[in-house]
Amino acid sequence: MSRRLKPARIEHVVDGEKLRAQLTAAALDHIGDETALRRRALQLLHGALFRGRMIAKERLESGENGLAVARLLGQVADEVVGALYDFTTVHIFRARNPTAGERFAVVAVGGYGRGELAPSSDIDLLFLRAYKQTPWAESVTEHMLYMLWDMALKVGHASRSIDECVKLAREDHTIETALLEARFLAGDREVFDAFQARFRKEVVEGRHAAFISAKLRERDERHARAGASRYLVEPNVKESKGGLRDLHLLYWLLKHRYGVHPAAEYVRLGVLSEGEVKSFARAADFLWTVRCCLHFLTGRAEERLTFDLQPELAHRLGFADRERQPAVERFMKRYFLTAAEVGTLTRIICAKLEADQQKRAPSLSRLPTIFRRPQIEHPGFTVEAGRLALKSPQTLSEDPVNLIRLFEFADRHDLDVHPDALGEVTRRLRLITPALRQDLAACESFLAIAASPRNPAKALRLMSEAGVLGRFIPEFGRIVARTQFNMYHRFTVDEHTLQAVELISHIEAGRYAREHPLSTRVFSKIINRRALYLAMLFHDVGKAGADQSVDGERGARSACRRLGLPEEEVELIAWLVRHHLVMSDIAQRRDIGDARTVAQFAQLVGGLERLRLLLVLTVADIRAVGPGVWNAWKGQLLRDLYRATEAVLRGGRADEDSVASRLSEQAAQAREAAVAALGEAGAVQRAWLDALEDAYWLTVTQDDALWHLKEAAAPGTVRVAARTLDEAGVTQLLVHAPDRPGLFAALARALAEAGADVADARAHTLKDGRAFDIFSLLNAQGEPFGAAEPGRMANLLERVEAAARGEGIAPRSPARPAPVARRLAAFSVAPWVRIDADGSAASSIVEVSGRDRPGLLADLAEAIAGAGLSIASAHIDGFGERAADVFYVQTLSGEKLHAPERVSALRAELEAVLRKGEPEAPTSPARVPLAVAPASTAR
Numbered sequence: 015m016s017r018r019l020k021p022a023r024i025e026h027v028v029d030g031e032k033l034r035a036q037l038t039a040a041a042l043d044h045i046g047d048e049t050a051l052r053r054r055a056l057q058l059l060h061g062a063l064f065r066g067r068m069i070a071k072e073r074l075e076s077g078e079n080g081l082a083v084a085r086l087l088g089q090v091a092d093e094v095v096g097a098l099y100d101f102t103t104v105h106i107f108r109a110r111n112p113t114a115g116e117r118f119a120v121v122a123v124g125g126y127g128r129g130e131l132a133p134s135s136d137i138d139l140l141f142l143r144a145y146k147q148t149p150w151a152e153s154v155t156e157h158m159l160y161m162l163w164d165m166a167l168k169v170g171h172a173s174r175s176i177d178e179c180v181k182l183a184r185e186d187h188t189i190e191t192a193l194l195e196a197r198f199l200a201g202d203r204e205v206f207d208a209f210q211a212r213f214r215k216e217v218v219e220g221r222h223a224a225f226i227s228a229k230l231r232e233r234d235e236r237h238a239r240a241g242a243s244r245y246l247v248e249p250n251v252k253e254s255k256g257g258l259r260d261l262h263l264l265y266w267l268l269k270h271r272y273g274v275h276p277a278a279e280y281v282r283l284g285v286l287s288e289g290e291v292k293s294f295a296r297a298a299d300f301l302w303t304v305r306c307c308l309h310f311l312t313g314r315a316e317e318r319l320t321f322d323l324q325p326e327l328a329h330r331l332g333f334a335d336r337e338r339q340p341a342v343e344r345f346m347k348r349y350f351l352t353a354a355e356v357g358t359l360t361r362i363i364c365a366k367l368e369a370d371q372q373k374r375a376p377s378l379s380r381l382p383t384i385f386r387r388p389q390i391e392h393p394g395f396t397v398e399a400g401r402l403a404l405k406s407p408q409t410l411s412e413d414p415v416n417l418i419r420l421f422e423f424a425d426r427h428d429l430d431v432h433p434d435a436l437g438e439v440t441r442r443l444r445l446i447t448p449a450l451r452q453d454l455a456a457c458e459s460f461l462a463i464a465a466s467p468r469n470p471a472k473a474l475r476l477m478s479e480a481g482v483l484g485r486f487i488p489e490f491g492r493i494v495a496r497t498q499f500n501m502y503h504r505f506t507v508d509e510h511t512l513q514a515v516e517l518i519s520h521i522e523a524g525r526y527a528r529e530h531p532l533s534t535r536v537f538s539k540i541i542n543r544r545a546l547y548l549a550m551l552f553h554d555v556g557k558a559g560a561d562q563s564v565d566g567e568r569g570a571r572s573a574c575r576r577l578g579l580p581e582e583e584v585e586l587i588a589w590l591v592r593h594h595l596v597m598s599d600i601a602q603r604r605d606i607g608d609a610r611t612v613a614q615f616a617q618l619v620g621g622l623e624r625l626r627l628l629l630v631l632t633v634a635d636i637r638a639v640g641p642g643v644w645n646a647w648k649g650q651l652l653r654d655l656y657r658a659t660e661a662v663l664r665g666g667r668a669d670e671d672s673v674a675s676r677l678s679e680q681a682a683q684a685r686e687a688a689v690a691a692l693g694e695a696g697a698v699q700r701a702w703l704d705a706l707e708d709a710y711w712l713t714v715t716q717d718d719a720l721w722h723l724k725e726a727a728a729p730g731t732v733r734v735a736a737r738t739l740d741e742a743g744v745t746q747l748l749v750h751a752p753d754r755p756g757l758f759a760a761l762a763r764a765l766a767e768a769g770a771d772v773a774d775a776r777a778h779t780l781k782d783g784r785a786f787d788i789f790s791l792l793n794a795q796g797e798p799f800g801a802a803e804p805g806r807m808a809n810l811l812e813r814v815e816a817a818a819r820g821e822g823i824a825p826r827s828p829a830r831p832a833p834v835a836r837r838l839a840a841f842s843v844a845p846w847v848r849i850d851a852d853g854s855a856a857s858s859i860v861e862v863s864g865r866d867r868p869g870l871l872a873d874l875a876e877a878i879a880g881a882g883l884s885i886a887s888a889h890i891d892g893f894g895e896r897a898a899d900v901f902y903v904q905t906l907s908g909e910k911l912h913a914p915e916r917v918s919a920l921r922a923e924l925e926a927v928l929r930k931g932e933p934e935a936p937t938s939p940a941r942v943p944l945a946v947a948p949a950s951t952a953r
Contacts, residue, residue: 027069027086028062030093034100041105052161055101059094060165066090067133071310075330080303081130088131092199094165095120095139098158099200107153118143118151119201120158121209124170125262127195130302133309134316137162140196141173144205168315176209183217187228190217191266214273222271226367233263244353245509247346247497251305252317256353258301261294264363271367285366289441293355300352307331319349338560343497350495350506354479358436365433368399392416395423403432410438414445417482418459425466425473439480446485457577460486464551465544471516474551478508489569490551492558504640507554514638515550521630529646532653533633536626545583546627548574549590550634556591567592590627593618597632601651602891603861603900606658607709609674610855615655616662616673625663629656645796646743647773654713670855681708688719699723705780709887713776718746726750726786734815736791736807738798744773744790745798745807751818753785755906758885759875761787764817766869768810770799775888843896845928847921851910857886857902858911860920864928866897873927874899881920882906 036058044051066087074083099120103109109116124138125131141155155173162169174182183190193213198206218225237255240246244256252258272285277295280286286294307327308316319327328345335341394409394416395402402424410416417439424431450456463473477483484491493507503510520526522543527534540546552573556566570591574584596618604611619625632652637644661680662673685703688711692699702723714722725735725748733750749761758777765772774790791799791810800807816822846863853859862874871890878885878901886902903911911917 028066028090028093030097033058033062033093033097037097037101038105041101051105056161056164059098059161062097063090063094063165063167066093070133070306074303074306074310079299080301080306081299083306084130084132084302087133088126088129091126091131091137092122092129095122095137095158095162096200098161099154102154102157102161106157107150109150113148114144116148116150117202117205118154119203119206119209120199121206122197122199123192123195125195127192127197128265129197132302132305132315134168134314135309136168136170136315138170138192139172139199140179140193141171142179142201142205142209143173143175144202144208145175147173147175176205176212179209180212180216183213187225187232190225191229194218194266194269218270222367225270226267226364229263229266230364233260243505243509243513244357245350245495245506247504247506248318248320249349249353250318251301251308251349254353256350256356258298258305260356260360261298261301264294264359267363267367286363290359290362293359297352297355297359300348301356303331304349319346338558339496346497346506347495350497354495357479358433358440361433362437365401390423390427392419392423395420397429398432400429401432402427402429402435404435404438407438410442410445414442414447414450415453415456415459417442417445417450418456418463418486421473421477421482422459422462424476425463425468425470428468431476436476436480439482443481443485446482451486451488452576452578454578456486461544461577461579465547469516469519470547471512471519474515475512478512484508487551487573489555489573493555496557498557504643505638507557510638511551511554514553514634515547517634517637518547518550518630521634530633530649532656533630536629536656539622540626540630541623542583542586542627545586545590546630548579549587549594549627550631552587553591553594553631553635563592563595566594586624586627589624590631593628594631594635597628597652597655598636598648601632601655602648603889603898604859605709605854605857605887605889605902606651606654607677607712608854608856608902609677610670610853612655612658612662612677613670613673616659619659619663622660622663625656625659643796645773645792646741647790647792650742651774658712674855677712678708681711684711684714684716684719687716688723691716691720692723699727702726702780705782706778706786710776710778722748722786722788732815732818734811734818736800736811738801740798742790743796743798744792745770745800747789747791747810747814749785749787749789749814749818751785753779753783754820755882755884756876756879757785757818758787758888759872759879760817760820761789761814762875763869763872764813765789765791765810766872768813769793769806770810772871772888772890774890775885777885777887779884845925847924847928849911849917849921851912854902856910857904860901860903860924861899862901862924862928863896863898866892866895870897870927871899873930874901874924877923877927878903878920881916881923883911883920 037055040051040054040058044054067090070083070086070090073086074080119142121127121140121142122129122138123140125135126138131137141151141158143151152173155171159169159171179189179193183193196206196210196213236253236259240250240253240255240257244254246254250257268280268285272280272283277286277291281288281291304319304327305317307330308319308323311323311326311330316323324346325342328341331345333341333345333348336344339347390397390402394405394413396405397403402420404410404420410420420431420435420439423429463477464470466473474483477486478490478494484494490508490511493511496507497503498507505513517526521530521533522537524534537543549570552570553566554562555569555573556562556564559565559569567588571584571588574587575581579587596615600606600611600615606612619628629652633649636648658677662676665672665676667673685706689700689703711719721737725733731752734748736745736747738745747765751757758775762772762775770791771794772789773792776788778786778788780786793799800810843865846861848861850859850861860878864870871888875885875888883903883905886904888902889900891898891900905911911920
């Protein structure tokens with residue numbers, strides 16, 4: 015980690031006087047030769063800049079904190095810009111008797127104006143004139159800019175008079191912000207002082223409320239662009255919520271309202287406490303350290319902490335592996351704790367600015383426009399400016415249960431908690447002792463929050479940010495700010511959990527009735543909704559242990575017993591936590607038309623209440639992983655599994671024979687319904703319909719069956735057709751062609767070359783020896799393939815038809831973009847193959863998991879075909895960088911794969927396919943192996 019080194023004296027880095035003397039000597043040596051003089055001046059200036067940059071880099075690598083490095087780089091730039099100004103005005107465009115119109119100053123603005131400069135950031139300059147532009151000032155400005163550009167510096171610049179600056183700043187808060195940080199560099203100091211006086215008087219004074227409102231609106235828009243959560247696992251260290259820009263915002267607000275004061279002055283004025291000043295400095299030090307390391311590591315103004323950079327940064331910042339937490343996850347946890355600290359500071363400072371203004375500023379809070387003054391039935395609480403506050407700091411110390419009650423009352427009355435109260439809570443976390451965790455009143459208060467009929471996540475998130483949730487529920491505390499180093503999860507574990515809790519409340523309120531009609535209907539039948547909310551709160555606490563499901567069950571059981579829940583409810587919650595991944599795994603990676611699959615799942619669930627709870631839990635869990643993870647196809651699979659299992663549980667028997675009999679009856683009913691719907695055509699095609707096995711009828715709708723028959727009955731040896739299924743969220747592709755060994759693999763290759771992702775595939779062989787295969791296709795964005803791109807759809811159909819005819823197709827796979835390849839290379843994904851002959855009654859189940867890449871499905875299918883096996887169905891899934899595919903296979907004689915030597919050979923061949931194209935390992939020692947079964951890493 016960074017540490018304070020002895021401050022570097024700027025003359026030991028860049029000696030400004032010596033640099034000016036060298037430039038003067040160069041001017042004397044090259045009189046009359048402007049080209050040689052320019053070349054020598056650039057050499058000297060660039061050399062000083064380069065030396066300063068190298069010394070700054072060395073100090074950062076030696077442990078200096080990033081803020082000190084940024085200030086050192088700012089000082090280096092000051093010396094170079096100042097020397098360049100003197101050189102330009104003395105040796106290039108000297109004004110021996112400058113007029114009043116030729117008086118101007120060079121001013122640093124923006125972040126450079128604060129004296130902080132990241133290694134690859136722009137240098138923002140204002141060429142400030144007293145009056146209108148003159149030829150001399152224009153020449154000086156132009157010469158300086160060209161020299162700076164020739165030094166490969168990125169320069170943001172403006173040339174304005176004092177009048178123009180004042181006018182534009184009053185019209186544009188962005189310009190006002192940049193000028194708020196203005197700092198004199200060179201030229202006429204009186205011009206700069208005159209500007210400062212007018213700026214403060216005509217722009218700043220009396221306009222604080224408008225400025226604060228505008229900056230907070232800008233912040234909200236910036237957060238929306240960068241991602242609304244501060245817990246994104248690839249955050250932007252500058253722009254994301256809780257990043258450096260939020261610290262800059264606080265600096266702007268304080269400076270606008272109170273003027274220029276050192277930190278100690280803010281303490282003296284009562285604006286900030288000493289603890290808050292230290293918190294501000296601590297956050298700035300860490301974020302600047304990360305940012306400077308990012309710039310030096312990449313050689314550019316990179317602000318995003320991408321997966322490929324995180325391990326190297328963790329190593330450079332001194333983080334090491336500890337037990338089950340790799341260095342990279344420890345580093346990112348420190349980042350997210352810092353981001354949370356910035357969020358706390360934002361709340362506190364905005365509240366104090368609001369109070370200081372003696373009026374309500376709507377943009378400073380998230381409260382309704384009209385104040386409500388509810389009657390608070392607790393003597394220690396009151397309402398201030400629409401927020402729940404403490405009447406006295408002693409309210410907490412006199413009765414520590416109030417640490418929990420504060421959030422219960424805020425939820426009950428739909429109030430925000432006053433930042434001052436949150437600050438008092440944070441300072442008294444030591445009051446949360448083992449005794450308080452078992453206190454009956456505290457536990458009842460917490461349970462009221464966790465199962466609130468409103469949105470429990472709102473109060474729980476406040477509790478988490480204040481540090482209360484992790485202290486009161488230590489099991490949850492172990493996952494606070496914890497990251498998972500993979501490309502599947504988009505948020506930290508605690509943020510994912512709270513978002514999932516919020517999603518459950520939205521489903522309960524009917525807000526997802528269109529996207530999740532079954533979950534919405536099922537919710538009203540759930541008997542123990544508290545168990546559902548608590549199971550979701552605890553579902554990932556096992557991620558701090560070795561086995562997520564087992565450790566999660568143990569943690570949930572311990573927490574629930576401590577909270578005083580009835581033993582029956584404790585066991586229900588523990589069961590849900592233990593099995594919270596099962597339903598999604600079976601729905602997405604198993605053949606739901608297989609009687610054994612449904613029977614085993616029904617036996618595991620055991621009852622309708624558990625099935626309902628598990629469905630809602632699963633839907634919310636998947637959606638909360640991050641944007642783009644959920645799609646309508648996953649919803650369709652879950653609905654299919656739910657309905658099949660519900661029918662079994664209502665029937666009373668869940669043994670395999672009974673389930674098979676019931677499924678066979680359902681298939682027969684579906685077949686007869688299709689025949690009836692077809693009328694006369696159904697009777698004509700009866701033989702074809704009877705040739706389709708039961709598994710087909712159990713996994714298609716009647717609409718599907720009618721469309722399939724229509725397309726398959728069309729004339730031609732080979733028939734290929736596609737349509738978009740909006741409700742399922744996929745494009746369904748039908749292939750009806752003469753069967754042959756390796757046909758499925760050839761079709762998968764054609765789909766890969768066309769750029770389609772296969773979400774699901776089912777292969778059927780009819781009695782006449784023809785293949786009838788159905789694929790569900792998505793594009794790279796998880797949307798139905800070709801729905802908005804007819805050209806791509808036509809290309810796909812052409813390729814698939816050629817493959818079905820046995821014709822060769824020229825490969826045309828698009829190369830994976832280099833940035834994505836670099837991010838994927840950051841992960842070590844060990845190949846994983848399992849071959850199970852018992853999971854299905856008719857087929858062997860082949861599970862494979864490894865690094866995802868274009869064409870992987872085709873390669874796997876070709877390997878299976880090469881082993882003399884046919885594929886009955888394929889279930890395709892992925893978790894970020896990891897592919898997780900399942901194939902139901904049979905020998906060419908229609909039997910399971912039993913021979914040990916064939917099983918071993920197939921496993922070896924599939925592992926070789928998974929290793930194909932494996933990128934070289936990064937040199938960082940922080941690289942994390944992920945050699946675990948995919949089912950345990952799903953969510």
